[in-house]
Amino acid sequence: MTLTIAQMMKLVVFGAAASVCLLPMKPIVEEGLASWPAVLLWEAIAIPLAQAVVAFAMVKPGRFRDGLILTLVGISLAVALGAAISLYAGGGGMRGGLTPGFLLWVILLLGIPLTRVFLYLLPGPCPGCSRSLLLPDGTFRPGPRESLKRAYRCGSCAGRFWKHQGEWKAMPAEVTRSMW
Numbered sequence: 001m002t003l004t005i006a007q008m009m010k011l012v013v014f015g016a017a018a019s020v021c022l023l024p025m026k027p028i029v030e031e032g033l034a035s036w037p038a039v040l041l042w043e044a045i046a047i048p049l050a051q052a053v054v055a056f057a058m059v060k061p062g063r064f065r066d067g068l069i070l071t072l073v074g075i076s077l078a079v080a081l082g083a084a085i086s087l088y089a090g091g092g093g094m095r096g097g098l099t100p101g102f103l104l105w106v107i108l109l110l111g112i113p114l115t116r117v118f119l120y121l122l123p124g125p126c127p128g129c130s131r132s133l134l135l136p137d138g139t140f141r142p143g144p145r146e147s148l149k150r151a152y153r154c155g156s157c158a159g160r161f162w163k164h165q166g167e168w169k170a171m172p173a174e175v176t177r178s179m180w
């Protein structure tokens, strides 16, 4: 894989975003404000989120960026959710400060966006060939003054669809031509 200068710069920014998250942690632990496991957990949540923000700013809009941001946010949410569940199963917070009721709320709050991320990433059933390979594609405008709609592409039959008033429609040919 060869990288252009622009791509190298982006990698540097990604790395910098991650290290900014790490920077203030050592003094916090030394001051006794937090334990290392708590800090590491925080990092595992904060770093992917920071990278998602960087990706939003740096990567050019498109399906790759959508997937990248969703994956990073998904990682962050999954770590937070896993931590909340293990604390809940362990019967309390790291210092006993978190009640099981509070943790249950945290789990619910994290679970909802995470489910949405996974539902977005997971292939849906294709209306054309009914295989579960329908993935979100780019956006398009169904009419001159209409809002942008999400297009979907089937990985099996390569059919392209969009949802109109709750029903799947085949993509209009002229839109398909202008998009791809």
Ligand SMILES: [Zn+2]
Pocket (backbone or CB within 6 Å): 126, 127, 128, 129, 130, 131, 154, 155, 156, 157, 158, 159
């Ligand atoms: Zn299909």
